[in-house]
Amino acid sequence: MLGLEIRHIRTKENEIYVTNLLKKYGLYDFKDKYPSELSGGMRQRVALIRTLAIRPKILLLDEAFSALDSQTRMMVTNDIYKILRAENITALIVTHDISESISMSDRVIVLTNRPARVKNIHTIDFEIQNRTPINCRKSPKFSEYFDSLWKELDVHA
Secondary structure: OHHHHHOOOOOHHHHHHHHHHHHHOOOHHHOOOOHHHOOHHHHHHHHHHHHHOOOOOEEEEEOOOOOOOHHHHHHHHHHHHHHHHHOOOEEEEEOOOHHHHHHHOOEEEEEOOOOOOEEEEEEOOOOOOOOOHHHHHHOHHHHHHHHHHHHHHOOOO
């Protein structure tokens, strides 16, 4: 309820909304726990729900999953993706992870080096039912998107 309190919009209606979000996404039983008592994935979902509590029109996720280990990161991106879709929230995700950008996005915007300008915008369409980041990674189109973005970034290894 922190965001609601800071914005002075902690109403009964908003409290019910947050409680329903916690129940809907399996976090209600942990509502009285401190962050240190939650797993990394649970902390990410709680942070998202805390943000959703203020009912934003657009959400900025800046390197939101970078602190997570690989397996947790894949599971959390899947969870976050499902929550964003279910709640019909538009998100702008800033990431350096090509795979994450492809699997989470409808569009990937590639920027130039500093000063950053839009270099290209890629539409991502897997044409699959029940799209999730994990399902996208299994698609043959995933490699095509990855190769295209990798070449565009002109990374020298």
